[in-house]
Amino acid sequence: MRGTGQPVMIGYYLDLAMRSLKRNKVLTVLMVLAIAVGIGTSMTTLTVMHVLSGDPIPQKSADLFRVGLNVFPDDNFRPGEEVPDNLTRRDAEALLRDARADRQAMMSAGTMVVTPAQGDPLSLESRYTTADFFTMFAVPFRFGRAWDRGDDGSHARVAVISAALNDQLFGGRDSTGSMLQVGSQSLRIVGVLGDWSMNPRFYDLSNGRFGDSEQVFVPLATALDLHLATSGTMNCWGNNSDEHAADAPCLWLQYWAELDAPSTRVAYRQYLHNYMAQQQQAGRFTHPGQIRLLDVMQWLDAKGVVPSDVRLQVWLALGFLGICLLNTVGLLLAKFLRRSGEISVRRALGASRRAIFMQCLVEAGVVGLAGGVCGLALAGLGLVLVRHQPTDYAGLIRMDPSMLLATFVLALLSSLLAGLLPAWRAMHVAPAVALKSN
């Protein structure tokens, strides 16, 4: 019997499995439901985790580095404390002037109030940055272009706006050359972005980690001239009336460097060490100073960008799946051993232990696949619920093909795992004893 070819036998086992499952509908439904609920919750939470821990800029994430410097004066220096995320304006401008990276940009988030030609004034999320920002982060343009380094130097009154704002204010037409009224000043629109959203918004995690990209981009020098409001963390030591002043002892600017080759990374690290040594010699501090250079994924990891609640939910769901599987093991065991008589007849007629084992596993697998299909439906329902949650990432959560495949693999694997022990017990049903007791 063993040698007659597996495909035929699998077909036969499938037939047996279907008959057996139909014979005891309630038990079958219970098992399928238990697996479905376990798979559904696990896949819902794993999908959230998968989306949130994804790489926001896969083509460049290894080349982009967040720069951190510990320039605290000795009084504020705590040995062993982490290097601050942000730079002072003095240091950011010095690094930008030296321009030792392939590209570099300093930036801050803000909000600005714009008065449209018609209608009420609008408060817009904005980013104040320098010219390289757009190339570094591969920002697509629908119309026009970014400003250039010359515009940074001349504090040009220019702005780049998002596609959404362009739709809202200009009905989607090419608005380059139009003016954006900001208080008594006006900014000339030089570019309109294409569809661009970074989730998580890795370049600045201090102002809402998920959500759309900013609506307006303005040269940092221009924003400072216009006294536009900044937002984000502002960490100052000493009293000072203007936190944004060129020499203010305040950490508030994010600084990113693009380093395309391993050799430039080594050189840039050395450059930062040299810079810190110079600062120390200039008498800003006596401690050795520290630098921190993290690429995008290291940076996201360091900032713990996946909310701890999401991690907790994943563990909860996996625990739940485990309990559902224990349940399935118990029910399958009951089911197989209840058929001891039938099994012993098959054994007496010559079925090998392996054949019995396979037959039981096929039945478990069928239950698992059915559970997977129902689980997928439940996961779909779960994701709809997640999207209606009040979290800032709710809108991003989608199931992709890889998670779809993972659902079935998880369902099949877990049901086969659940079937192992019952099938093992079933194949040890001795033909003679079971027949005798009948």
Next chain:
Amino acid sequence: MHLRHILRALGRHRIAVGLLVLEIAFSCAVVCNALFLIGTRLERMQRPTGVDEMHVVEVGVRSVTPGTPEATMAQTRTDLARLRALPGVSDAVVANPTLFGDSVSFSSVRLRDDAKAPSLPVAQYFGGAPLARTLGLKLASGRWFRPDEFVGYDALQNDTSAVPVIISRALARHLFPGQDAAGQTIYAFGTNRVVGVVDRLVQPMDYGAAGGYDYAMMFPVDLPYSRGTYLMRVDDPARRQAVIGQALQALKANGPLRLIAPRYATTLEAARAKYYRNDRAMAWLLVGVSLLLLLVTALGIVGLSSFWVGQRRRQIGIRRAIGASRADIRRYFQAENFLIATGGIALGMALAYGINLVLMRHYELGRLPGYYLPIGSVALWVLGQLAVLGPALRAAAVPPVVATRAA
């Protein structure tokens, strides 16, 4: 009927019994921890702020064309006069930051005038004279600020001579254990004398270590509207929405074109609900998962018990034939389930504490309190008994005549 007999019978189904014990144990462990997490979330959501939240509304206003500081301050004064004149509004003030808002600012507080002295970052509030009245804060000791103590925002930053400060009682206890903090001096913005201690004042939003949530201080600063938010005290909570509408109208009618819109106005009650929405969602999710988990466990018990009843029909028939009553049979299955549940609960409690230890290491979570043990045990015993009732009744219904038939 003896437990010994039941135990011996269970010994014949070691694997199935073991599985059921494990399932109950894991359910028990997960449900205990989930209940504990729900409890901590509810506790967090109910933390008092010291503010009379039901009577406070806030309206944010932004300028379109920034004016001189003097002009903005003058505008602020007329705005406040209009807001106080609204029916049902007993006070209005500009404050920064707002409770449950999206910003928080800290200053390092030292007990000595020495930059090298140890410092504690403390959340700070700036606001005009009616701030304490508007928020309904309660004074624990000392006094409120005097009218002549209020300074402008720039004076606070530049003139570091002696702005007084009022601190929360928790901060007072931390900084000056066993003493009255009123009359003491702290160093935050220059030299700051503590003139008063309020019963409770908290960080506008959670930031930093959880233990510092109720460390806060307030400084007497007359802010222009561009540096803060208008807060109003509404006598009748039912009138809050109406007051917001009237306030928006009054502000729009007063002064130049500004950014004034309903989306920047809210009741403090709504702000609290929004602030804690993630916690509420998580608590509901934990409730849902716990219920599903208990359901799955119950179904597992029903399934296995039914199987055992089916398997033992003949034995049941024999016991009935030699004199056992229906109640005896039912009680047998109930006792059997009780034993299995007890095993599961015992193992589950150990697991629950294990999971709790892991959670404590990775999340800001306390030790699982002892009273979750009896709650969890009773819940699972009841669940087990409910689940086994159906199969046990079916077993009791097996007629004695079955004994005479072949199975």
